[in-house]
Amino acid sequence: xxxxRLSKWVVAVPMALLAxxxxxxxxxxxxxxxxxxxxxxxxxxxxxxxxxxDNIVTAWTSVGMARYFANSVIVVTISVVVLLLLGSMAGxxxxxxxxxxxxxxxxxxxxxxxxxxxxxxxxxARVMADSGLIDTYPGLILAYVAQFLxxxxxxxxxxxxxxxxxxxxxxxxDGNTTYGVYRRIMLPMGTPALLSVGILxxxxxxxxxxxxxxxxxxxxHRTLMVGVTALRGQYSDDIPTFASGVLIAAxxxxxxxxxxxxxxxxxxxxxxxxx
Amino acid sequence: MAIRDxxxxxxxxxxxxxxxxxxxxxARHGGTGTISRTLRSExxxxxxxxxxxxxxxxxxxxxxxLLGVNFSxxxxxxxxxxxxxxxxxxxxxxxxxxxxxxxxxxxLVLLLPxxxxxxGLLATFIYLRVPGHRVxxxxxxxxxxxxxxxxxxxxxxxxxxxxxLNTVLAGIGVGPxxxxxxxxxxxxxxxGVQIWATFGMALVxxxxxxxxLDSALxxxxxxxxASLPQIIWHVIIPSLTRTIQFVFVTTMIGMLTSMFGLLYxxxxxxxxxxxxxxxxxxxxxxxxxxxxxLASAASTILFVIMLVVGLLQISVLRRAGRED
Numbered sequence: 109x110x111x112x113r114l115s116k117w118v119v120a121v122p123m124a125l126l127a128x129x130x131x132x133x134x135x136x137x138x139x140x141x142x143x144x145x146x147x148x149x150x151x152x153x154x155x156x157x158x159x160x161x162d163n164i165v166t167a168w169t170s171v172g173m174a175r176y177f178a179n180s181v182i183v184v185t186i187s188v189v190v191l192l193l194l195g196s197m198a199g200x201x202x203x204x205x206x207x208x209x210x211x212x213x214x215x216x217x218x219x220x221x222x223x224x225x226x227x228x229x230x231x232x233a234r235v236m237a238d239s240g241l242i243d244t245y246p247g248l249i250l251a252y253v254a255q256f257l258x259x260x261x262x263x264x265x266x267x268x269x270x271x272x273x274x275x276x277x278x279x280x281x282d283g284n285t286t287y288g289v290y291r292r293i294m295l296p297m298g299t300p301a302l303l304s305v306g307i308l309x310x311x312x313x314x315x316x317x318x319x320x321x322x323x324x325x326x327x328x329h330r331t332l333m334v335g336v337t338a339l340r341g342q343y344s345d346d347i348p349t350f351a352s353g354v355l356i357a358a359x360x361x362x363x364x365x366x367x368x369x370x371x372x373x374x375x376x377x378x379x380x381x382x383x
Numbered sequence: 384m385a386i387r388d389x390x391x392x393x394x395x396x397x398x399x400x401x402x403x404x405x406x407x408x409x410a411r412h413g414g415t416g417t418i419s420r421t422l423r424s425e426x427x428x429x430x431x432x433x434x435x436x437x438x439x440x441x442x443x444x445x446x447x448x449l450l451g452v453n454f455s456x457x458x459x460x461x462x463x464x465x466x467x468x469x470x471x472x473x474x475x476x477x478x479x480x481x482x483x484x485x486x487x488x489x490x491l492v493l494l495l496p497x498x499x500x501x502x503g504l505l506a507t508f509i510y511l512r513v514p515g516h517r518v519x520x521x522x523x524x525x526x527x528x529x530x531x532x533x534x535x536x537x538x539x540x541x542x543x544x545x546x547x548l549n550t551v552l553a554g555i556g557v558g559p560x561x562x563x564x565x566x567x568x569x570x571x572x573x574x575g576v577q578i579w580a581t582f583g584m585a586l587v588x589x590x591x592x593x594x595x596l597d598s599a600l601x602x603x604x605x606x607x608x609a610s611l612p613q614i615i616w617h618v619i620i621p622s623l624t625r626t627i628q629f630v631f632v633t634t635m636i637g638m639l640t641s642m643f644g645l646l647y648x649x650x651x652x653x654x655x656x657x658x659x660x661x662x663x664x665x666x667x668x669x670x671x672x673x674x675x676x677l678a679s680a681a682s683t684i685l686f687v688i689m690l691v692v693g694l695l696q697i698s699v700l701r702r703a704g705r706e707d
Binding site: 115116117119120123124126127129130131132133134136137140152153194195197198200201202205206207210213216217219220222223224225226227228229230231232233234235250251253254255257258261285286287290311314315316317318321322333336337340347350351354357358361362364365369372373376377 | 421424425428429430432433435436437439440442443444445446447448450451454505508513514515518519521522523524525526527528529530531532533536537538539540541546547550579583584587588590591611636639640643644647648661662665666669670675678679682683685686689693
């Protein structure tokens, strides 16, 4: 019986072990990143005796992680802003305004949600190449926006549906046009959803490797995740530097996770409860 | 609905009153030109708001889908642009790498119940408030936010022949196992890592489902003296059919479409091509072998697989839900 004290601990101990197994790989990597090459070869498991920041510096400067980091920040930031703007505009129209074809548009959006990138990546690469957008920032940003827009619209539409139409009516009586309602009512009232969807989109874009690999072939246009994959080839015999590169790429995400865990979980579950 | 359809092209939802008031007020301020301009602008507003999104989705998602299907019936290289009928599809099914990729999809489908049961069971325990449930919840969820590239890179170290996992196993007298070098083991190792990386996501979805569970049902079952397995089987599973269905479908989609990063970093499809999945095959044919038309045919097959798997699961689970 789950109520009894003993059986609770019978469950809790394996769960604690699992939690350890969840955390340990990252701790191990961080520990390795702080070791010298010699220490690593001699004993990779023991807690590092010195904080050897040189590996991080090497990964950051000579391997080009700094450049990749900057590329990722630029692309992710612009992509998320565009996604939130277009997603909230469309979400507002689809949830609060009635116009011919709105139902069909929403269904089309849902259908697009179920087209995985792998299915369209070959023709998309061709379309991008034909329009000269391949290997450019706008090209990659467009690819990200196209990839995550259906999801963004879906969540923004379900969120805006919870706003009572009386509020929109009242704003109109006060003399607002539709655009005024969007700017003065919908954007401010949508903040919680925009935050949640924005964080999720930022994670998706930051963590992506396939789209970036396909859209940004040249080396100095690499995003951070592609950079990490390249690092593996270059530093296969210098594991501490490799681990440092991995750590650099993981830290921003861990920071976001530590501070914004609730928003991430909200975004993930919104699709399951409202879908 | 019928009345709505015959109403003017666009108007705010449920706002007959408000719209009228607005027109009247504007009429007092400006001339007729202003009215018609405002009206036209208002009528067009919804379309202006959705236009950029629609344009991007149509041009960069729906159009490429059609383009790709069409593309899969044309040739590569010398036969570029000419229609070749089903040649690409015949080539695919003669390619041992692609057949291996399909076999691995079968393996994923077989392992799917495990990938759903683990987070389901853990969510149940967290819901029943095992000691430390808050901590477990946040710890389990954390790998879900890491990129497959990061996860793959970390597990390259963890699963190395002289790495931590084999060291632990040696302690209990097992192994060493060549996790990523043995063709019979590598795919299981990669799937295991995928489950490690994503079970937190499913866990959070399950917990959201538990929040809608009627706790009176649980209490009643407890008063009747039901055991934990009985509670799970007779109360929790029937009440959470929708959530379970959602997790099944999203986990399967995740396995078919988000393992590229892991494969790319951990095995590159090897050893001996044993860890190919359709998405990795598409990438290799497109990027390395320069056979985009063949890759398009593989894409089309992947799309069909996803449709079939998705629809099958939904219908099977629907039926199961109805019988209860």
